[in-house]
Amino acid sequence: MSGVHPDSTPVPANKSTAEHPAPPHKDSTASHPPPQKPDPTLTSNDHASQRGQPAARSSAAAELSGLTLRLKQSLRQFPDFPSPGILFEDIMPLFADPELHEDLIRALVLHVSQNYEKPDVVVGLDARGFLFGPSLALRLGAGFAPIRKKGKLPGPCETAAYEKEYGSDFFQMQADAVKPGQKVLVVDDIIATGGSAAAAGSLVKKLGGTLLGYVFILELDFLKGRDKLDAPVYTLLHGQE
Numbered sequence: 001m002s003g004v005h006p007d008s009t010p011v012p013a014n015k016s017t018a019e020h021p022a023p024p025h026k027d028s029t030a031s032h033p034p035p036q037k038p039d040p041t042l043t044s045n046d047h048a049s050q051r052g053q054p055a056a057r058s059s060a061a062a063e064l065s066g067l068t069l070r071l072k073q074s075l076r077q078f079p080d081f082p083s084p085g086i087l088f089e090d091i092m093p094l095f096a097d098p099e100l101h102e103d104l105i106r107a108l109v110l111h112v113s114q115n116y117e118k119p120d121v122v123v124g125l126d127a128r129g130f131l132f133g134p135s136l137a138l139r140l141g142a143g144f145a146p147i148r149k150k151g152k153l154p155g156p157c158e159t160a161a162y163e164k165e166y167g168s169d170f171f172q173m174q175a176d177a178v179k180p181g182q183k184v185l186v187v188d189d190i191i192a193t194g195g196s197a198a199a200a201g202s203l204v205k206k207l208g209g210t211l212l213g214y215v216f217i218l219e220l221d222f223l224k225g226r227d228k229l230d231a232p233v234y235t236l237l238h239g240q241e
């Protein structure tokens with residue numbers, strides 16, 4: 001669990017970053033390196049013809065590093081929410097400012113287009129994965145499908161139980177949300193223990209989808225959530241290192 005702060009005042013993330021320097025590789029932290037196959041069908045201008053070329057890759061890396069710095073500085077932390085001992089990472093400021101919102105989507109598109117095959121479906125997790133999953137899907141030219149907490153989706157569903165940093169729950173996916181063989185990218189705001197993401201991956205596989213990997217905005221490294229995942233993992237930002 002994270003350290004407890006002395007009061008409930010939100011702590012700007014750039015302050016905690018100074019105390020805990022960021023890891024050396026900010027642009028990709030995959031414990032399972034993502035595939036590098038070019039895919040000319042990707043719709044973003046950043047893809048295809050440029051991917052794999054050293055100059056284009058280093059300019060994308062430079063842009064990504066500027067974007068992530070701005071994004072990191074806008075995060076806030078709330079001690080003891082939703083329960084004592086949890087340091088809650090608040091990502092909402094990223095969506096309050098249209099420029100930051102644009103930076104976020106741009107950074108995610110850059111990373112996905114440089115490192116993953118084009119997904120057929122972006123799968124977002126209830127609820128904060130819905131804040132940016134559909135925009136990312138649209139920019140990538142992919143469909144979007146939700147994973148929801150149990151009891152919210154109509155029709156035949158697959159269900160998976162999971163535990164997260166501060167509780168346990170059930171996720172569901174509509175049985176026809178992913179067709180067998182479709183390439184799927186799972187996205188969520190935060191990976192903490194990795195319980196939610198692992199359950200999401202298991203649902204995608206139950207439906208016959210091919211899991212390309214996972215994309216998160218923020219990773220709480222000390223909880224080692226990525227160790228639960230068996231596909232490439234990318235996180236834009238790191239917290240509570």
Ligand SMILES: O=P(O)(O)OC[C@H]1O[C@H](OP(=O)(O)OP(=O)(O)O)[C@H](O)[C@@H]1O
Pocket residue numbers: 125126127128129163164165166188189190191192193194195196197225
């Ligand atoms: O890695 P884990 O330990 O599983 O935790 C990560 C999950 O916890 C949060 O979801 P939560 O259901 O708490 O909130 P939300 O409905 O606001 O997205 C977060 O959005 C992730 O989905």
Ligand SMILES: Nc1ncnc2[nH]cnc12
Pocket residue numbers: 086087088089090164165166190192193220
């Ligand atoms: N510390 C945390 N802050 C925000 N969302 C979370 N989901 C799981 N752990 C979290």
